Amino acid sequence: MKARVFITLKNGVLDPQGKAIHHALEGLGFSGVNDVRAGKMIELDLTDGTSDVDIEDMCRKLLANTVIENFRIERLETA
Amino acid sequence: MKSAVVVFPGSNCDRDLAVALEQITGRKPAMVWHKDAELPDGTDFIGIPGGFSYGDYLRSGAMAARSPVMTAVKEAAERGVPVIGICNGFQVLTEAGLLPGALMRNARLSFVCRNVPLRVENSQSLFTAGYQAGETVTFPVAHHDGNYQADPEALDRLEGEGRVAFRYLEECNGSARDIAGILNDAGNVLGLMPHPERVVEAAHGGTDGRRLFEGLLETVA
Numbered sequence: 689m690k691a692r693v694f695i696t697l698k699n700g701v702l703d704p705q706g707k708a709i710h711h712a713l714e715g716l717g718f719s720g721v722n723d724v725r726a727g728k729m730i731e732l733d734l735t736d737g738t739s740d741v742d743i744e745d746m747c748r749k750l751l752a753n754t755v756i757e758n759f760r761i762e763r764l765e766t767a
Numbered sequence: 768m769k770s771a772v773v774v775f776p777g778s779n780c781d782r783d784l785a786v787a788l789e790q791i792t793g794r795k796p797a798m799v800w801h802k803d804a805e806l807p808d809g810t811d812f813i814g815i816p817g818g819f820s821y822g823d824y825l826r827s828g829a830m831a832a833r834s835p836v837m838t839a840v841k842e843a844a845e846r847g848v849p850v851i852g853i854c855n856g857f858q859v860l861t862e863a864g865l866l867p868g869a870l871m872r873n874a875r876l877s878f879v880c881r882n883v884p885l886r887v888e889n890s891q892s893l894f895t896a897g898y899q900a901g902e903t904v905t906f907p908v909a910h911h912d913g914n915y916q917a918d919p920e921a922l923d924r925l926e927g928e929g930r931v932a933f934r935y936l937e938e939c940n941g942s943a944r945d946i947a948g949i950l951n952d953a954g955n956v957l958g959l960m961p962h963p964e965r966v967v968e969a970a971h972g973g974t975d976g977r978r979l980f981e982g983l984l985e986t987v988a
Contacts, residue, residue, distance in 0.1 A: 701871075701916065702871070702914075702916070702941065704871075704872050704873070704875070704876050704914075704941070705872060705876065708876055750825070750829065750833060751825070753829070753869055755861075755867075755868060755869045755916075755918075756871065756916060
């Protein structure tokens with residue numbers, strides 16, 4: 689079983705990386721971009737039966753710094 | 768003073784800190800590897816050095832904050848043992864929850880490496896007793912992730928309780944309210960981005976950092 693954890697900066701937290709990407713996009717002539725926020729995605733390969741609570745615990749204890757970051761968990765169903 | 772310096776894979780200011788401590792306290796600190804679960808008996812001062820622990824993987828200081836030795840550091844901090852985290856050490860202490868807030872990528876995305884003037888905001892702490900409140904000192908900084916951020920309530924609390932120890936006197940990295948160093952609520956844990964251990968010898972460009980360690984030596988020993 690796989691799960692993806694998406695980690696993003698909380699609203700209101702300055703994202704210098706997103707700003708730099710935004711500038712670079714504008715430099716390439718993409719004028720329709722209002723804002724850019726950069727984050728990260730972590731893919732976990734988990735033992736079947738790993739609960740949502742366990743994954744959330746992993747996020748809170750290590751994967752995200754909840755002072756500045758939000759996380760969202762997406763389970764990938766394997767065929 | 769029986770000091771200990773924690774060494775993580777990727778620490779690179781551990782020897783600078785050890786040399787400064789030995790010069791000032793007259794005693795070599797114990798170098799404690801991150802996998803050790805215990806600190807030497809009688810440790811009465813702990814230094815978390817600068818560097819790039821674990822290659823800054825995930826977030827600066829994130830992996831180091833969860834390494835075995837940090838359980839012992841937290842226990843010691845709760846008992847009142849003074850702990851200083853410098854640069855990457857400050858990042859480790861925030862990630863470990865020993866200090867509030869977080870250190871993010873510098874506002875201009877560039878690595879900042881220069882001497883910066885700082886104001887000593889609080890001369891009442893263990894670490895700043897050797898300074899006058901309001902005094903200007905110059906410490907070098909060398910970091911990419913020194914942009915201190917916390918929510919407005921946490922910042923107000925730090926200010927209100929006199930827990931901002933050092934403040935940048937010029938724009939450095941985008942830190943909220945120009946905060947360069949903070950104390951925990953008990954006052955025995957200090958985290959700061961600038962490097963006092965690099966300015967303890969005149970031959971190295973300054974001695975403004977000396978009094979931090981001298982002050983500690985007086986209060987601890």
